[in-house]
Amino acid sequence: MQRQIAAGLFFAFIAVACGASESASGQFTATQNCEAFSSFAKRSNPGAVQVAAGTSYTVREINKVDYDWLRVDVPGAEPSLRWVQRSCGTPALTAQSAKAPAGQAGGESCSIANKQDSYVLAITWQPGFCEHASYNGKKPECDALGSGKLEAKTLSLHGLWPNKKECGTHYGGCEGPAFALTKETIDKVAPWMPNFYFERSFGAYEWNKHGKCQALPPDEYFIKAVSAVRVVNDSEVGKIVLGSAGKSFRVGEFFDRVKARYGEQVASSITLVCTQRKYLQEIRVALPLDFSTGGELPQLVGNAPAPAPREIGCDDQVLVEAAGRN
Structure with a gap:
């Protein structure tokens, strides 16, 4: 039984690892004011930080290849790296991180x-x-x-x-x-x-x-x-x-x-x-x-x-x- 639990935990770990965030670079321009989370899963937002409409932010990560969250650098925030929903603005990513499924943002x-x-x-x-x-x-x-x-x-x-x-x-x-x-x-x-x-x-x-x-x-x-x-x-x-x-x-x-x-x-x-x-x-x-x-x-x-x-x-x-x- 213990081996089964251990195996289950191992494969759960592998599943989480496979779904880990990916490095990205580029800019994200907010088109509206949105909350900027230190953890979007927990919806934690120390300091009640927001990104401001019309402002561009440097992108550091995306949550997955066909991403719906971006991690951006918000100057003055603590911590400064914050997760923002993709629908909050316009991403302009570089290289592989810019790729998205057909019909989504970035598609021709x-x-x-x-x-x-x-x-x-x-x-x-x-x-x-x-x-x-x-x-x-x-x-x-x-x-x-x-x-x-x-x-x-x-x-x-x-x-x-x-x-x-x-x-x-x-x-x-x-x-x-x-x-x-x-x-x-x-x-x-x-x-x-x-x-x-x-x-x-x-x-x-x-x-x-x-x-x-x-x-x-x-x-x-x-x-x-x-x-x-x-x-x-x-x-x-x-x-x-x-x-x-x-x-x-x-x-x-x-x-x-x-x-x-x-x-x-x-x-x-x-x-x-x-x-x-x-x-x-x-x-x-x-x-x-x-x-x-x-x-x-x-x-x-x-x-x-x-x-x-x-x-x-x-x-x-x-x-x-x-x-x-x-």
């Missing part, structure tokens, strides 16, 4: 323009992002919010992301025209994407990562994205968030209100994204390929594809950071 089919089958509209609650993201002075709109020079009066555009079913969130990085906007477009976008008041680096990042994967030129793409945000801002969704600034709401009550106002199709198309499990950071809306911004929220959502998860990283009670200076 996931970076060919105009192959999208739907969209995701990512909308930021700017005070929630700025208060809890480690932006280290790299977000002038956040500095302006903190100093009182800028006030969040509406929801803000994070990005309009073309999606392709077999690629999931990894559809992006397509070839396309360079990022360039007219002054008229910049003036129209800035109130809804406040980074545009100060610089255009984030806009360029969103265009290069997502915008090039669809057919609209940059001006039309950003105007259409802003028009979609305005529809959400003026809807029951915007009323709940703006009306809760400095307070909180329950996730269940949020979706009950949206469902009561617009029905199940609209409610199931929305995902709430939180940081530190309790602060509202983002609202994502699943949109169909041919979405229209000429009506209200049901017309925008239309026949959106399969329902999205209703929340990512949110506890039942969600806090909405105050819109003005504290």
Whole structure:
């Protein structure tokens, strides 16, 4: 019996060893704020560390060949090596570590323009992002919010992301025209994407990562994205968030209100994204390929594809950071 146990332990050890992490190199650019774990199996996160959207990190390991976790170097964290979910951003690995199964991130089919089958509209609650993201002075709109020079009066555009079913969130990085906007477009976008008041680096990042994967030129793409945000801002969704600034709401009550106002199709198309499990950071809306911004929220959502998860990283009670200076 003891020999059987020992043999079992030996083969269990071999199985674990075969599934061990693999060395990797390259960069990982976060497209959202996500927890950075010292151990993703135990979900341990000393210091409540997060990677920040728009920031690149050096990759040290991946959890397996067809990886879904990357170990990156997070400056200032203790320990500095942290595990981050692949779906949190865009990996750019080198050599063998860059290989992935067909249909997943890195495959050529996931970076060919105009192959999208739907969209995701990512909308930021700017005070929630700025208060809890480690932006280290790299977000002038956040500095302006903190100093009182800028006030969040509406929801803000994070990005309009073309999606392709077999690629999931990894559809992006397509070839396309360079990022360039007219002054008229910049003036129209800035109130809804406040980074545009100060610089255009984030806009360029969103265009290069997502915008090039669809057919609209940059001006039309950003105007259409802003028009979609305005529809959400003026809807029951915007009323709940703006009306809760400095307070909180329950996730269940949020979706009950949206469902009561617009029905199940609209409610199931929305995902709430939180940081530190309790602060509202983002609202994502699943949109169909041919979405229209000429009506209200049901017309925008239309026949959106399969329902999205209703929340990512949110506890039942969600806090909405105050819109003005504290």
